[in-house]
Amino acid sequence: MKETSYSVEEVKNFKELLNHSINLYGDNNIFKFKKRMYKKGETVEFNYMTYKEFGKEVEALGTALNSLNIDNKRIALISKNRYEWIETYYAVLTGSKIIVPLDKSLPNNEIISLAERSEAEAIVFEDKYLDVIKKIRDEKLSSIKYFINMDAEKEEDGILSYKQLIEKGKKMIEDGDTSQTDAVIDENAMAVMLFTSGTTSMSKAVMLSQRNLCQNALSILAYMKFDENDCTLALLPFHHALPAFVMNVLIYVGATYTFCDGLKYITQNLAEYECTVIVAVPAIVEVIYKRIKKQIEKEGKTKLVNSMTKFTNVLDKLHIKIKDKVFKDIHNALGGHLRLLISAAAPIDSQILEGLLGFGIRTVQGYGLTEAAPTVSIENDFDVRLGSVGKPIKNVEIKIEGRDEQGIGEVLIKGPNVMLGYYKNEEATKEVLVDGWYHTGDLGYLDKDGFLYITGRKKNVIVQKNGKNIFPEELEVLINHIPFVKESIVYGRPTWDNDLDICVKIVYDKDEIKAVHGYKSEEDILKDMKEAIAKINENMPPYKHIRDVIVTSEELIKTTTAKVKRHEEIAKILGENK
Numbered sequence: 350m351k352e353t354s355y356s357v358e359e360v361k362n363f364k365e366l367l368n369h370s371i372n373l374y375g376d377n378n379i380f381k382f383k384k385r386m387y388k389k390g391e392t393v394e395f396n397y398m399t400y401k402e403f404g405k406e407v408e409a410l411g412t413a414l415n416s417l418n419i420d421n422k423r424i425a426l427i428s429k430n431r432y433e434w435i436e437t438y439y440a441v442l443t444g445s446k447i448i449v450p451l452d453k454s455l456p457n458n459e460i461i462s463l464a465e466r467s468e469a470e471a472i473v474f475e476d477k478y479l480d481v482i483k484k485i486r487d488e489k490l491s492s493i494k495y496f497i498n499m500d501a502e503k504e505e506d507g508i509l510s511y512k513q514l515i516e517k518g519k520k521m522i523e524d525g526d527t528s529q530t531d532a533v534i535d536e537n538a539m540a541v542m543l544f545t546s547g548t549t550s551m552s553k554a555v556m557l558s559q560r561n562l563c564q565n566a567l568s569i570l571a572y573m574k575f576d577e578n579d580c581t582l583a584l585l586p587f588h589h590a591l592p593a594f595v596m597n598v599l600i601y602v603g604a605t606y607t608f609c610d611g612l613k614y615i616t617q618n619l620a621e622y623e624c625t626v627i628v629a630v631p632a633i634v635e636v637i638y639k640r641i642k643k644q645i646e647k648e649g650k651t652k653l654v655n656s657m658t659k660f661t662n663v664l665d666k667l668h669i670k671i672k673d674k675v676f677k678d679i680h681n682a683l684g685g686h687l688r689l690l691i692s693a694a695a696p697i698d699s700q701i702l703e704g705l706l707g708f709g710i711r712t713v714q715g716y717g718l719t720e721a722a723p724t725v726s727i728e729n730d731f732d733v734r735l736g737s738v739g740k741p742i743k744n745v746e747i748k749i750e751g752r753d754e755q756g757i758g759e760v761l762i763k764g765p766n767v768m769l770g771y772y773k774n775e776e777a778t779k780e781v782l783v784d785g786w787y788h789t790g791d792l793g794y795l796d797k798d799g800f801l802y803i804t805g806r807k808k809n810v811i812v813q814k815n816g817k818n819i820f821p822e823e824l825e826v827l828i829n830h831i832p833f834v835k836e837s838i839v840y841g842r843p844t845w846d847n848d849l850d851i852c853v854k855i856v857y858d859k860d861e862i863k864a865v866h867g868y869k870s871e872e873d874i875l876k877d878m879k880e881a882i883a884k885i886n887e888n889m890p891p892y893k894h895i896r897d898v899i900v901t902s903e904e905l906i907k908t909t910t911a912k913v914k915r916h917e918e919i920a921k922i923l924g925e926n927k
Contacts, residue, residue, distance in 0.1 A: 374603025672709025
């Protein structure tokens with residue numbers, strides 16, 4: 350009988366999860382660090398931390414935190430990706446407290462606002478945020494009483510040292526303090542407070558429980574094989590739901606974590622750390638793909654690679670797998686060990702997906718939301734369908750509400766991963782949680798085999814006077830294939846007769862144009878883009894025709910996860926073009 354899932358040992362909370370990993374993989378390395386920054390070509394040397402060492406530091410930090418007078422148990426956390434972030438996260442959760450990860454990219458005024466809204470009584474931070482932390486403290490702008498600096502060697506000016514706290518915790522444990530190991534976990538209570546993207550006045554505080562998070566990690570492990578030999582490169586900021594989820598999955602299986610030196614060093618880091626798995630947003634996947642394509646073109650091998658891709662695709666269907674040998678140079682450019690690339694957070698261009706798969710780089714799509722802790726569906730070891738975002742993970746149900754003639758409607762989900770609600774926002778909670786079903790606001794459909802396809806956001810749909818619906822994301826995929834287009838946004842522009850004209854703003858790649866043409870005026874670029882749009886219109890029904898084009902080299906307004914802030918960008922466009 351064909352296997353359809355993997356067996357996974359149950360854990361109900363983070364204390365059980367961490368103990369599970371320490372017991373099974375205690376001597377494995379949880380972290381691998383460079384001893385210093387190295388120039389290309391230099392021999393890289395590493396430091397390591399084992400799961401046992403990590404467990405001891407987590408217990409020590411948690412014990413020290415227990416000695417602080419934190420009545421409501423809330424601890425905020427802000428820093429770049431580093432091992433202390435993960436250590437703090439686990440120390441707080443295994444001590445039955447509440448972690449509040451803050452976006453590391455926010456301006457000071459928004460950090461202050463979220464610190465106040467979270468009602469945290471302690472904050473762990475890195476040196477970069479010292480000025481705003483002192484402002485919060487000196488002007489008493491929040492309920493925070495304890496300020497803990499990851500980089501301070503000792504307590505100074507009322508700001509505690511992270512390192513000293515760990516040493517204090519170790520001494521307390523030696524003296525018989527068992528408060529951390531004795532902490533009772535309520536897996537159904539709020540454990541993580543995550544703020545959604547948006548301005549501080551609009552962002553919602555999502556309440557997730559330990560049950561939400563642990564069930565989500567186990568549900569993906571039922572369908573995807575990860576193990577102690579895996580090594581990942583931390584690319585996405587940990588304060589988002591997706592990278593934190595990946596962290597829990599990989600810690601459960603005893604894998605190793607490494608830290609990226611910056612986006613321009615991705616391929617170099619993959620090789621240095623011998624990474625096997627990476628999780629990225631489509632923007633990063635696209636960068637990786639474009640670098641591969643550029644190198645192929647530079648070497649004059651485009652025709653050869655295209656032929657070999659077609660040939661090996663045929664062999665794949667015959668279960669003859671030789672892509673890793675045929676495209677060895679491409680695999681080596683990504684470190685030579687990469688076995689899985691997961692793209693999530695937004696739909697990926699199917700041509701990029703096909704291109705990577707054609708080179709033998711296993712690339713899968715997933716779908717999720719912060720409110721779902723975060724994973725809902727993913728292409729997995731048993732079910733893959735190009736263009737879909739896979740089937741629901743274990744214990745998660747999906748249904749489509751309000752289907753149109755194409756079967757497209759709002760995606761609703763139900764399962765143990767669905768949030769408790771929005772903190773202090775009962776009205777917003779009731780809007781999206783109805784009879785246990787979470788209304789995602791995403792539009793999509795299920796095919797006859799249960800694969801989910803996402804077509805766009807409900808609030809982004811352009812509805813014309815004749816009742817026709819236009820999904821801007823569908824047109825943007827086509828537009829983004831036009832040479833020299835970096836990104837685009839399709840929007841509806843009001844007309845004199847209360848209808849909407851379909852228009853597009855295109856961001857062109859100035860560097861690419863310069864490399865190919867030397868110089869082109871914006872007038873010439875606009876002319877080229879209009880001609881390309883006219884060709885797209887030829888293959889579209891009239892109601893989908895794009896009526897006007899704007900070009901610019903200035904990037905679109907984005908969130909810290911590189912998602913376009915559509916409504917903000919469209920308001921800007923319409924305001925500038927009245």
